Amino acid sequence: MIGIKNVASFIPEYALDNLQRVEAFGESSEFITKKIGALKLPRKDDTEETSDLAVKAIERLIEASEGFEKSSVDALIIVTQNGDGEGLPHTSAIVQQKLGLPKSIAAFDVSLGCSGYVYGLHILKGFMESAGLKNGILVTADPYSKIIDPDDKNTALLFGDAATATWLGNSPAWNIGPALFGTDGEGEGALKTSGSCLTMNGRQVFDFAAKNVAPNIKALLEKAELEDSQVDAFCIHQGSYAIVDAISRRFKGSQQKFIRDIGSTGNTVSSSIPLLLEKHVLGSDCKKVIISGFGVGFSWGTALLTKNTN
Amino acid sequence: MIGIKNVASFIPEYALDNLQRVEAFGESSEFITKKIGALKLPRKDDTEETSDLAVKAIERLIEASEGFEKSSVDALIIVTQNGDGEGLPHTSAIVQQKLGLPKSIAAFDVSLGCSGYVYGLHILKGFMESAGLKNGILVTADPYSKIIDPDDKNTALLFGDAATATWLGNSPAWNIGPALFGTDGEGEGALKTSGSCLTMNGRQVFDFAAKNVAPNIKALLEKAELEDSQVDAFCIHQGSYAIVDAISRRFKGSQQKFIRDIGSTGNTVSSSIPLLLEKHVLGSDCKKVIISGFGVGFSWGTALLTKNTN
Numbered sequence: 001m002i003g004i005k006n007v008a009s010f011i012p013e014y015a016l017d018n019l020q021r022v023e024a025f026g027e028s029s030e031f032i033t034k035k036i037g038a039l040k041l042p043r044k045d046d047t048e049e050t051s052d053l054a055v056k057a058i059e060r061l062i063e064a065s066e067g068f069e070k071s072s073v074d075a076l077i078i079v080t081q082n083g084d085g086e087g088l089p090h091t092s093a094i095v096q097q098k099l100g101l102p103k104s105i106a107a108f109d110v111s112l113g114c115s116g117y118v119y120g121l122h123i124l125k126g127f128m129e130s131a132g133l134k135n136g137i138l139v140t141a142d143p144y145s146k147i148i149d150p151d152d153k154n155t156a157l158l159f160g161d162a163a164t165a166t167w168l169g170n171s172p173a174w175n176i177g178p179a180l181f182g183t184d185g186e187g188e189g190a191l192k193t194s195g196s197c198l199t200m201n202g203r204q205v206f207d208f209a210a211k212n213v214a215p216n217i218k219a220l221l222e223k224a225e226l227e228d229s230q231v232d233a234f235c236i237h238q239g240s241y242a243i244v245d246a247i248s249r250r251f252k253g254s255q256q257k258f259i260r261d262i263g264s265t266g267n268t269v270s271s272s273i274p275l276l277l278e279k280h281v282l283g284s285d286c287k288k289v290i291i292s293g294f295g296v297g298f299s300w301g302t303a304l305l306t307k308n309t310n
Numbered sequence: 311m312i313g314i315k316n317v318a319s320f321i322p323e324y325a326l327d328n329l330q331r332v333e334a335f336g337e338s339s340e341f342i343t344k345k346i347g348a349l350k351l352p353r354k355d356d357t358e359e360t361s362d363l364a365v366k367a368i369e370r371l372i373e374a375s376e377g378f379e380k381s382s383v384d385a386l387i388i389v390t391q392n393g394d395g396e397g398l399p400h401t402s403a404i405v406q407q408k409l410g411l412p413k414s415i416a417a418f419d420v421s422l423g424c425s426g427y428v429y430g431l432h433i434l435k436g437f438m439e440s441a442g443l444k445n446g447i448l449v450t451a452d453p454y455s456k457i458i459d460p461d462d463k464n465t466a467l468l469f470g471d472a473a474t475a476t477w478l479g480n481s482p483a484w485n486i487g488p489a490l491f492g493t494d495g496e497g498e499g500a501l502k503t504s505g506s507c508l509t510m511n512g513r514q515v516f517d518f519a520a521k522n523v524a525p526n527i528k529a530l531l532e533k534a535e536l537e538d539s540q541v542d543a544f545c546i547h548q549g550s551y552a553i554v555d556a557i558s559r560r561f562k563g564s565q566q567k568f569i570r571d572i573g574s575t576g577n578t579v580s581s582s583i584p585l586l587l588e589k590h591v592l593g594s595d596c597k598k599v600i601i602s603g604f605g606v607g608f609s610w611g612t613a614l615l616t617k618n619t620n
Binding site: 076081082083085086087088089090091092093094095096097098101103104105106107108109110111112113116119122123125126127128129130131132147176177178179180181182183184185186187188191192193194196198296297298299301 | 386391392393395396397398399400401402403404405406407408411413414415416417418419420421422423426429432433435436437438439440441442457486487488489490491492493494495496497498501502503504506508606607608609611
């Protein structure tokens with residue numbers, strides 16, 4: 001059974017300081033600390049492409065994973081909506097070449113936003129099992145700095161750049177599933193690129209997440225025949241401090257198990273959940289973890305991860 | 311086991327007439343009949359978005375498939391590198407809304423070109439099996455007319471618009487697999503979008519396909535423990551008349567089993583293989599069919615389809 005073997009990440013060193021910037025947007029520091037939650041927003045270098053962030057995350061993954069060699073990689077997915085160039089060819093092909101991965105790899109990009117990691121785990125796991133592959137890498141790399149209008153406070157103070165890489169294979173540390181997904185294209189206009197710029201109706205996105213995510217998590221718990229008290233950690237997409245807080249309040253008694261870690265990265269789109277896993281889950285005593293991603297589309301997905309005790 | 315239940319398509323009625331156009335490009339009619347092979351190139355209306363082509367193909371699929379209702383769809387993949395708008399949100403979310411599909415569906419886009427259908431079958435099959443889903447739709451919709459420079463004879467005489475929809479579910483008509491995939495990002499520049507326009511190095515693309523596709527098919531036959539004489543039909547991507555001909559010549563004795571049908575559609579990118587399946591395979595006596603897609607990336611994939619005789 002294919003599952004998660006390891007997670008690594010690349011976060012650009014350079015970061016914007018939101019507390020220094022907030023006044024220019026006509027907002028108080030409380031807007032940063034209580035609503036958005038992001039003190040720093042990492043920013044890739046202008047010369048770095050999406051594929052470069054992916055390459056750095058994969059290099060760290062391989063370095064951190066004993067027995068994992070480039071030559072053994074046979075599948076690569078990149079979750080992004082801001083890949084290299086103009087969409088053709090796919091960024092995963094460019095990464096194959098930059099890293100010198102075997103030409104026998106299956107590689108494709110998945111277009112999803114903040115729900116992308118939860119989907120991506122099941123896409124890669126299922127694809128590998130269906131095609132008989134052994135060592136896959138799931139990359140998240142969606143640098144919104146490429147499309148952010150620096151004068152738009154809805155987005156310019158919120159999104160940070162990051163990339164992650166997750167190794168999937170047999171004898172995993174964590175088993176994946178079950179999962180529940182959803183899609184509501186009525187949210188199409190709430191978060192979209194237009195004229196090469198991201199536009200966001202923050203209120204509409206918040207209301208969608210506040211309304212749909214907790215019921216989706218509860219439905220998944222029911223499907224997995226679990227109470228929230230049996231879950232060790234909830235790693236939900238760090239959309240903003242306020243949305244994580246609002247969703248956690250729907251789980252009385254488990255509220256403190258919702259991990260909050262947006263301060264030094266901001267909303268990193270599909271990278272936020274694997275960043276939480278890398279930092280707070282992999283080396284921990286957790287045995288059952290809920291992951292839940294939600295955003296652009298609208299699109300959402302929730303899954304259970306269970307530590308492999310074999 | 312998830313497999314193919316049905317295939318349907320939408321081809322725009324309006325089409326360019328290549329024989330009428332070829333002189334203006336300084337080429338003879340033989341360039342059309344012997345090299346490209348496409349007499350007509352269907353063109354979507356300027357007001358139609360990629361999602362509209364997808365919607366029409368899905369509507370035809372549902373109409374043609376007894377017992378298949380919109381309300382039973384729980385997964386949707388759109389294979390495209392020219393989706394609606396500017397890449398965010400994903401086109402499959404827009405299709406969910408336009409068709410009124412259930413909000414409980416899992417939906418995402420896959421970014422691949424001419425290899426996309428072969429990949430897509432395994433991606434959707436694997437995802438459905440991994441996530442426990444029952445009725446999925448794999449759409450191909452990549453209207454290159456959006457990005458073609460009308461003065462570039464390399465591309466303007468070659469690519470046609472089309473969309474297809476394939477129903478995947480249990481008790482299928484056709485079983486999927488095994489498959490073999492490959493990726494070579496050295497081909498990044500051979501077929502790419504630049505300044506909103508497609509550029510193609512036709513010679514480089516032809517040489518890549520002529521060199522790699524036949525060995526990939528032969529490796530797949532070996533993996534499946536089959537001789538080419540045991541295969542009833544080879545449905546390979548209709549890149550051009552010349553490339554299908556060149557690849558087929560590597561299979562002496564089976565050459566006539568390579569289906570050639572590019573005349574009325576041109577190269578429809580990821581739609582070419584499902585168009586062949588719909589027209590030449592589904593209602594036929596074929597029992598074993600090889601499908602093989604290759605192109606942008608470079609990327610390639612070959613799979614065996616076996617008629618389900620249960």
